Amino acid sequence: MTTSSGNPKNQGPAGPSDDVRSPVLVPESPAGPSDDVRPPVLVPESPAAVPDWQAPPRLAPAAGGRAFGAAPEALKIYEEEGRFGRLEASGAPNSPDLPSASAGLEKAVPWLSPESFPSGPSGAPGSLAPESRSLTENFHSEYVSYGDFVSYGDVVSYGDVVSYADVVPFAKEAGLSGPLPADAGSDHPSHAVPFQAWQARDDFPILGLKVEGGKPLVWLDNAATTQKPRQVIERLVKYYREENSNVHRGAHALATVATEAYESARRTTARFIGAGGPENIVFVRGATEGLNLVANAFAAPRLGPGDEILLTVLEHHANIVPWQMVARKTGARIVVAPVDDSGQIVLSEFARRLGGRTKIASVSHVSNALGTIAPVEEIVALCRARSVPVVVDAAQSVAHLPVNVAELGADFLVFSGHKVYGPAGIGAVYGTTEALRGSVPYQGGGGMIADVTFERTVYRDPPVRFEAGTPNIAGAAGLEAALDYLDSLGLSRVAAYEDQLLNYATDRLSSVPGLSIVGTAWRKTGVISFVLKGKSVREVGSRLAGEGLAVRAGHHCAQPILRRFGLEETVRASLALYNTTDEVDFLTDALKGLQAGA
Numbered sequence: 001m002t003t004s005s006g007n008p009k010n011q012g013p014a015g016p017s018d019d020v021r022s023p024v025l026v027p028e029s030p031a032g033p034s035d036d037v038r039p040p041v042l043v044p045e046s047p048a049a050v051p052d053w054q055a056p057p058r059l060a061p062a063a064g065g066r067a068f069g070a071a072p073e074a075l076k077i078y079e080e081e082g083r084f085g086r087l088e089a090s091g092a093p094n095s096p097d098l099p100s101a102s103a104g105l106e107k108a109v110p111w112l113s114p115e116s117f118p119s120g121p122s123g124a125p126g127s128l129a130p131e132s133r134s135l136t137e138n139f140h141s142e143y144v145s146y147g148d149f150v151s152y153g154d155v156v157s158y159g160d161v162v163s164y165a166d167v168v169p170f171a172k173e174a175g176l177s178g179p180l181p182a183d184a185g186s187d188h189p190s191h192a193v194p195f196q197a198w199q200a201r202d203d204f205p206i207l208g209l210k211v212e213g214g215k216p217l218v219w220l221d222n223a224a225t226t227q228k229p230r231q232v233i234e235r236l237v238k239y240y241r242e243e244n245s246n247v248h249r250g251a252h253a254l255a256t257v258a259t260e261a262y263e264s265a266r267r268t269t270a271r272f273i274g275a276g277g278p279e280n281i282v283f284v285r286g287a288t289e290g291l292n293l294v295a296n297a298f299a300a301p302r303l304g305p306g307d308e309i310l311l312t313v314l315e316h317h318a319n320i321v322p323w324q325m326v327a328r329k330t331g332a333r334i335v336v337a338p339v340d341d342s343g344q345i346v347l348s349e350f351a352r353r354l355g356g357r358t359k360i361a362s363v364s365h366v367s368n369a370l371g372t373i374a375p376v377e378e379i380v381a382l383c384r385a386r387s388v389p390v391v392v393d394a395a396q397s398v399a400h401l402p403v404n405v406a407e408l409g410a411d412f413l414v415f416s417g418h419k420v421y422g423p424a425g426i427g428a429v430y431g432t433t434e435a436l437r438g439s440v441p442y443q444g445g446g447g448m449i450a451d452v453t454f455e456r457t458v459y460r461d462p463p464v465r466f467e468a469g470t471p472n473i474a475g476a477a478g479l480e481a482a483l484d485y486l487d488s489l490g491l492s493r494v495a496a497y498e499d500q501l502l503n504y505a506t507d508r509l510s511s512v513p514g515l516s517i518v519g520t521a522w523r524k525t526g527v528i529s530f531v532l533k534g535k536s537v538r539e540v541g542s543r544l545a546g547e548g549l550a551v552r553a554g555h556h557c558a559q560p561i562l563r564r565f566g567l568e569e570t571v572r573a574s575l576a577l578y579n580t581t582d583e584v585d586f587l588t589d590a591l592k593g594l595q596a597g598a
Helices: 230-243 253-272 287-302 321-330 347-353 376-385 433-437 473-489 491-509 537-545 559-564 581-595
Strands: 041-044 075-078 084-088 105-108 281-284 308-312 333-337 358-364 390-393 412-416 427-431 449-452 457-459 515-518 527-532 552-554 570-574
Touching: 230 253, 230 473, 253 281, 253 473, 281 287, 287 321, 287 358, 287 390, 287 412, 287 427, 308 321, 308 347, 321 333, 333 347, 347 376, 358 376, 376 390, 427 433, 473 491, 491 515, 491 527, 491 581, 527 581, 537 552, 537 570, 537 581
Parallel strands: 075 105, 308 333, 308 358, 358 390, 390 412
Antiparallel strands: 041 084, 075 084, 281 427, 412 427, 449 457, 515 527, 527 570, 552 570
16 A cells, blocks of 8 residues: 555546446435435546645634544545545535545545445444444444534545555534544544644644744744644633632632543543553643652652662753752662664663662653654663663653553653643653552642641642642643643644654755754654754854744753763754644755855
């Protein structure tokens, strides 16, 4: 199977042909033919009849959210032999709010025929027979819906050629369109549709900002913080406008509403990263506070003179300084695993440093300075084999890669809300039940106690044991909105898009004379650190800022890894789901102009 990103060229016959049958996807309703409920059909059409698909397929926003993806008219299906057609939802209006046949999605799939459904759909319209579901192990959908309200329709691939569902969410009428269900998860069938940045850019109001004398803002500082979609902004406003109260102990209506918002956010966070339950999620101000919590509440009581804390040279300062503080208090020492010349952790050297004195290991999932994706699965396995607890700093990964803590097996994982399209001042610590119960509070105050006298205090169970004082309730609600937003887009789709954009950016920036990229590991997220020959890092950052390009110029709070490459600073362009190839081109042209003295 191949996937094309443009209009199919020179495929199939010159036009419709009588010998190319239009296979019906689903039969008519059991009640009989109806003008109101007609089945979608595959309509063959000529390659010449398929316009260039430049206009992005959009669905009109509706109450409660927006729909993502293409309408059924836009789903192009063809086979490698050249026959291809258009999936139509019969009766769909020619509304300007719905995409036309010229706006679409293209994916090579087997030619569907009535034989694809050997038993035929049965039951009420919109359902597929169980026999049809068993045609492939990779059948992800529950039903194909159509008729009066066509939403979240699932067109699946049959046979051995296509390994996953090819599907789009759509509606018969634009006014009925809506977002993917909040609990759809990143494996919802519609997430097989390739993601494009235009699907999200309108959700980020700040991207329309003009800076530096009217120049459009180009935000390439996403490793420092991501911009916020309107769904997050509106959620914060709603909280302060309609729900503001303290949580957990109030007897009035707003206390109940605020408490539910806060605990709902905990449940959503647990689901998003695959935690066992909300009791495994502690809300903190961000990854930095989370790492301090783990170092002091879990590690410090287990450390003594001569014990070792294993880190890597890739770490952010937030995953170095707290461990240094704890080491000074306990007499432990820090051991550091190296990276190779590409910026990847040398696993054999990590394993060699994992010895009998190692009491805890803490590693970044993704380097904020280089974009390197560390082999955390292998690192966790090495640590578990020696019964060494392991902490994962996921501040740079959760917004860009699917993360499942149950599969990963780490004892702790931390991340920040503001780097995952959520508010600042909120983050989460995941801990296994055993690890959290084995930790002692390192902050005291209201909310985390079961009983207090002047002689003793009885602490509550995790996670509230570690949430002394009034929490960031609005921030938690905003974090939930951000995670729901990413779920609606499909994080796997986003990751694939960002990977393509990274490859494009790496290729384009490599064409700039005198530009050297620092960090070339084969597994990376969208971070490109570089230096420009003959230009200081500060000069480059300042000149780019004058063009409206927001990049980071400095040490990125990761001095050890930059010094590994003989540098004190780099320029860093970091990508996110709303960045585009046009923005990459603009950055490249600006750097070429700077290098040329323009």
